[in-house]
Amino acid sequence: MRRSPYYIDVMLGMPYYYLDFDWGPLGAQVPRPDGFRVVEEVAGAPCTEFRPSGSGNMHVYLLTKVGVDHSTAMRLASRLLGSRPHVIGIKDSNAVTCQLVYTVGGSPRVREARRGGVEVRYLGDHDRRVEHTGNRFSIRVVTQRLDELARRVSALASAKRLPAYFGYQRFGLVRPNSHTVGRAIVRGNLREALDLLLGRPFSGEPEAWREFRELYDRGMYREALEAAPRSLWPEARVLRELLRSGDPARAMRRYPMPLSFFVEAYQSYLFNLCLSRYLEANEVPERIVVPSSASRAEGACRDVMNEEGVSELASSELSIRARDMVRDSFMEVRGLGLSGEWLEFSLGRGMYATVVLRELLRQDPLTFAG
Incomplete structure (x- = not known):
């Protein structure tokens, strides 16, 4: 194995490249969103080829989105379909993606419609569970060293596998700290969780975001609220409640995303740490279990959870338990x-294409991951 020189890899618990080759940075670009294409795989075939059974109460649609994050896509799809659709997988934001969604009951509201980078097309009715088996990726890699890329692809194709690290999208790329918010939550320090959520600017964030966070860090909450750009409306909503009640728990509950997201991100970070420990020892089990309670952890995971000082992946104040x-x-x-x-x-379900890219490109993740 080779060590990654990039701080973000270490920060997210994946400090190693798997293939033991002395590969330097390839110097490539991945143009997004058009150069990063994802097609959901259903029962081993592309979802674009899915044919519903023709009967049943599931109205199945093909959803295509271009450069749209999951939450926004679901909001737009809900408006188009008249109800919030069910999904079988969450797709990359800054990409062109195709996936199946479905509504249940009633009659299909639309046959085909589009809005704001999202398009839905009715495929038909279905009467059974749809099996999500993974995703198919087509990624454009722009480089002056195509021969070298081809050599690396051949080496990885021979190896056939990589460590199943949770990739950058799980934690954030411009602001990679969802797991640290989760750590503060399970340690019972909700004030610290708030500070990590609202403050502590990262250098890669837009200037308006950094201004908001810097004002928050200086205790200038009202000024931060006035400076908050529209894109930070979730943070503004939390800060408004903090100003009103002064209660960190009440403020955190105003965040529009389920707070379990942060605890689960921390659990994903723990998995990455455990996997890295096993890789270091060259004794990797087939599967790794990261339990909700440290008392049931074994092997490297027991050591990692003890070192992290976490006994339970839970918060009684926020009614969360992983x-x-x-x-x-x-x-x-x-x-x-x-x-x-x-x-x-x-790749199989829940696996990350950016983990494949980092292995091949060996360059700053900010240049390809999102």
Whole structure:
């Protein structure tokens, strides 16, 4: 294994490249969103080829989005369909993605509609559970060193697998701290969680975001609220409640995303740390269990949770308790190949394409991950 020189990799618990080659940075670009394409895989086939059974109360749609995050896509799709659709997988934000969504009961409201980078097309009715088996990726890698990229692709295709790290999207790229918010929550320090959520600016954030966070860090809450750009409306909503009640728990509950997201991000970070420990020892189990309680942790995970000083992945104040996480230690990289500038491969459900890219490109994650 080789160590990554990038701080964000260490910060997110994945300090190692798996293939033991002395590869330097490739110097490539991945143009987004058009150069990062994701097609959901259903029962081993692309969702674009899915054919519903023709009967049942599930109205199935093909949803295509371009450069739209999941929350926004669901809000737009809800307006188009007349109700919030069910999804079987969450897709990349800064990408072109295709996936299945469905509504239940009543009659299909639309056959085809689009709004704000989201398009839905009715495929038909279905009467059984849809099996999500993974995702297929087509990623354009722009580089002056295509021959070197092809050599690396060949090496990875021979290896066929990589450590199943949780990738950058799980934690944030411009602001990679969802796991540290989760850590503060489970340690019972909600004030620290608030400070991490609202303050502590990162250098890569837009200037308006940094101004808001700097004002918050200086205790100038009303000024921060006045300076908050529209894109930070969730943070403004939390800060408004903090100003009103002075209660960190009440303020945190005003965040529009379920707060369990942060605890689960922290659990994902713990998984990355555990996996790295096993890789260091060259004794990697088939699966790794990160339990909700440190008292039930074993092996490297017991050591990691003890070192983190966390006994329970839970918060009584916020009524959160994580479930035990069981995840494969390695992911299979299926059908990996290079066609011109386009890198193509498939991954199982819950696996991250950016983990494949980091292994091949060996460059600053900010240049390719999002």
